[in-house]
Amino acid sequence: MKTYFSNLFIFLTFLILHLCGSCDSCTNPKEKSHPKTIEINNINFFLDKTESMQGYLNGSAGFANDFPNILVDIQYKINNGRPIRIYYASDSIEKYKKNTEDFNNEISTTKVANSDGYPIYKIFEKIIYYTGKDDISIFVSDCILSFSNNEIRKNPEISRQKIGDLRSTINATFEKAKTKNICASVFGFNSKFYGKYYYYDNTWKDFEKKGITRPYYVWVIGNKDLVKKFDSCLNVISSFNPGLKQINFGIFEKPTQDYKILFNYGKEGEWTAENNGISDAKINLGKGKSITFAIAVDLSNLPVYATEEHFLRNCFQKNEKDAKYTLAVKKISSTDITKALPNEKTALQNNTHIITINVSDLIPSQGLISFEIPAQYDTSYYEWSTMNDKDPNNFEGKTFAFKHLIDGINDAYQNKADKFLNISITIKK
DSSP states (O other): OHHHHHHHHHHHHHHHHHHHSOOTTSSOHHHHTOSSOOOOSEEEEEEEOBGGGHHHHOSTTSHHHHHHHHHHHIIIIISTTOOOEEEEESSSEEEOOSOHHHHHHHHHHSOOOOBOOOOHHHHHHHHHHHOOTTEEEEEEEOOOOOOOHHHHHHOTTHHHHTHHHHHHHHHHHHHHHHHTTEEEEEEEEEEEEOSEEEOTTSOEEEOTTTOEEEEEEEEEEEEHHHHHHHHHHHTTOTTOOOSSOEEEESOOOSOBOOOEEESSTTOBSSOEEETTEEESOOOBTTTTBOEEEEEEEOOTTSOGGGGSHHHHHHHOEEEOSSEEEEEEEEEGGGSOOTTSOHHHHHHHHTOSEEEEEEEEEESSSEEEEEEEEEOOOOOGGGGGEESOTTOGGGOTTOEETHHHHHHHHHHHHOOOOOEEEEEEEEEEO
16 A cells, blocks of 8 residues: 555654644645644554455555654654554554554554454544544544444345445434534545455455555544644645545534735725725726725635635626626735735735735725625545445445445534635725
């Protein structure tokens, strides 16, 4: 499993450095500006040790060869020598009691993923229990949503026939987590897999020699603010490229409505910033006079896909009852702000995006510029899912019942907000 898994943990080491110490080196401008850093009490690493995971640990160039050096770096370069809390996760949480070097040797030389299949919702329950309010827990698993081995032996079709029951249990697990202000993110990766793959009915096929491409998932679980900080840093590391998309749970709560007018940056035409609105705007459609101004907004609470420039450009909905205008949007992280005035730099460093507004006509002498982004939830993870992994045409690169796993968690966190962004700016001549 190969370079993907290796790269993943390299990037996590950098990430933990930002979180445990200072985030000044994180390239997200918003993160730089906060003088108060978020401290992590413990870093927990949970490795799913059910037998279906062993195929990711096999192979001469896989995880077992790459991870040991990375774990040592986390402990001595990132965590100031403090041991990382390492656990195996299956029907119980097994704390690894020896040192990091011993653990590295064990996963490299021993078949560690040797436990019977165990319902993943119960593993999540245990990990959430072990995650303190100042902890970040990292969980690596293939995330197959199924019943226990004993139940499957009694009825090989149970995981398909009663998938609704499994979805309900994973939903209940995260409903409880939400009451403790625990949120989560998941990153999907693809890897070569060498070993036995267990189908939904627990029959299996050995891919030890040829290998196949299989997804695996890295979960980040913890306090909402810690997870948000963690994800913010992770997503500005250009080399960090999960093969599949990121999904967040519990980060987005309400539409972004706040903004800061930049009184000089991007300014064109004659106007004055007043009470976070625009006054003395010299707009005359007949004479071709228009104005341009920019606002800084913080979209860090939105799902990652909803912060991309192309998504925002395509989804803006404008109300032009009072004014005719155009919108442009750009991430601050990809913007040269060196020419901004000192006060403006503070605003830029505390936000994530710049929205530039060109107003060509103001119909009344005073009116509103208002625009919004409707809430649109990403369902592309459906493509990662299959309900029949025994079908060779619908198997490689997919995870059994993954759609139902994610839908169950989404149901716990999905809020009723119908907008991602809702901005209204007063403008007057």
